[in-house]
Amino acid sequence: MRQKKRFIAGAxxxxxxxxxxxxxxxxxxxxxVECVKCGYVMTQPEEAVQASTRQFEQVIGVFKPE
Ligand SMILES: [Zn+2]
Incomplete structure (x- = not known):
């Protein structure tokens, strides 16, 4: 089984x-979204978490030098 996990920066x-x-x-x-510290799991990430996830994805996303 493959599980993709990634940390959410700033969350x-x-x-x-x-x-x-x-x-x-x-x-x-x-x-x-799971907390690796206390094990808390959210099945519906809050807006703030989603926002920082999007931000994080942009950071690790495709770099396009202009
Ligand atoms: Zn926690």
């Missing part, structure tokens, strides 16, 4: 309030 856990512990992964086509 904090809503439960233990730790920063940079949130890991995004897909399970049965549902995006989940």
């Amino acid at each position: 904090s856990c809503p439960k233990c309030k730790e920063l940079d512990v949130m890991m995004l992964f897909k399970e049965h086509d549902v995006e989940k």
Whole structure:
């Protein structure tokens, strides 16, 4: 089984309030966010988490030198 997991930069856990512990992964086509510190799992990421994920994807995304 292949599981893609990646950390969400700048996201904090809503439960233990730790920063940079949130890991995004897909399970049965549902995006989940899990805290690696306390194990808290969100099946529907909050707007803030989604926003920082998008930001993160832009950072690691395609670089287009102009
Ligand atoms: Zn946590």
